[in-house]
Amino acid sequence: MSSTEPPRITWRAEPVPDGLRVTQAYVWAIDPEDGRVLIQDRGTQHARRYSLPGGRPEPEDGGDPVRTAAREALEESQIHIDVSRAVYLGYQLVEGDTRYDGPHAQLRYAAPISSYEPIGPDPDNGRIHRRYMVSLDRAPEILAWGEPGAAQAALAKQAGLDLGLRVDAPAPDGHRDEVKARYLVCHDYGMGALWWWVTARSAKEIMERIADVVVSFSPESARWADENGYEEIDIDAPDPNELSSMKATRDAQRQQQGFGAVVGRGTVYFRCVWGEYEKQAPWWDDENAAYFLLEIGEDGYRKRGIFEYVEGPSHRMGEDDWAFNPPYDLYEPEWARFEIDQQTFEAAWEAAIPFPVDDE
Structure with missing residues (x-):
């Protein structure tokens, strides 16, 4: 293979063989509330605009590639991942890369996002990467990683399902550059409903702070709601607003024994x-x-x-x-x-x- 030819990349959904050098650990970081995966948007000035959080192992990682992925995700995209629930997907075998002596492995994981920090610069280079949250079905098209990317996304989606994440009904694609995001919220009373767009830190925060509502993750409902121009309310907006009475109800419930005791238990x-x-x-x-x-x-x-x-x-x-x-x-x-x-x-x-x- 000549030095002008690009490296050859093949996907291997299996453990890394003994002796094969690991040069990279990336993570398919999935929001547990809305089922979307985080893709870095590095801007049009970058030759490869979109990527996943990840990078090279450092001594501080102690030889643990999950720690590498978690550190890089925090540095590059200001997110914390749940390393205890990280799922190993496989590795990319890279051959013909002139930067390295011989073939090497680029590891891939899937893991839930446990929390967001305010967006900021990567300490390595000072660049700010926007957080583009997309469905796992669309991610391969955006990343443009070819067959290896499609294979990884399919495995990441299955890992998300196995972890109980909402990857089969994700929220609509969109940037999440602030700690808060926009959610479609419904007060459904059977024969009718009231709808709002609520800006909050997570769907869970909405359910914990507002009584008698559900968060909708249906793309069809989102398109319909945008067409109807429903009111947008920040969850921290001062009272009074349309959510005030339901927030007051929730505040009173929170002081009572049994509040939220059956939540998060499945059926x-x-x-x-x-x-x-x-x-x-x-x-x-x-x-x-x-x-x-x-x-x-x-x-x-x-x-x-x-x-x-x-x-x-x-x-x-x-x-x-x-x-x-x-x-x-x-x-x-x-x-x-x-x-x-x-x-x-x-x-x-x-x-x-x-x-x-x-x-x-």
């Missing part, structure tokens, strides 16, 4: 005493109704339900049987009192019969 199950909402339903029977069993997903939406009566068989309804399905706010302290285990719910589901359908 959860409850057995509740019938409440005022159910008393308005057409199937309500004051003398016979007793309990309502619920299966609720991590997003707060009801999957299955069981109507349990004092007399007669219980009735069950599946995910597609609800006329309206507004989300439940799982941060509310009361949920901790109603929680049951999955086995109890499944036993009740098997014992119940389908909910009767009125054909008239």
